[in-house]
Amino acid sequence: xxxxxxxxxxxxxxxxxxxxxxxxxxxxxxxxxxxxxxxxxxxxxxxxxxxxxxxxxxxxxxxxxxxxxxxxxxxxxxxxxxxxxxxxxxxxxxxxxxxxxxxx
Numbered sequence: 001x002x003x004x005x006x007x008x009x010x011x012x013x014x015x016x017x018x019x020x021x022x023x024x025x026x027x028x029x030x031x032x033x034x035x036x037x038x039x040x041x042x043x044x045x046x047x048x049x050x051x052x053x054x055x056x057x058x059x060x061x062x063x064x065x066x067x068x069x070x071x072x073x074x075x076x077x078x079x080x081x082x083x084x085x086x087x088x089x090x091x092x093x094x095x096x097x098x099x100x101x102x103x104x
Contacts, residue, residue, distance in 0.1 A: 049057075
């Protein structure tokens, strides 16, 4: 039951023919390919930064940095508050266990 069963290689069916021999061919030079045409201009329009656009980009970048910073500081504050509360709970439990041991 736990012995691995190795599949056997099936025998080829039908006639087996050897690969065909490829004869080398000679290359005769023909007419040269035509020169490529001049490349057309860019297919998409070029974006130009105007002073208004630059101010908008700076404002959007500043807003993104402020939002991401606020989220990260909030996460850090949540971790700090959680760790402080766990520390207070540990001190209270230690005090309760110590006072219970002194009573006995």
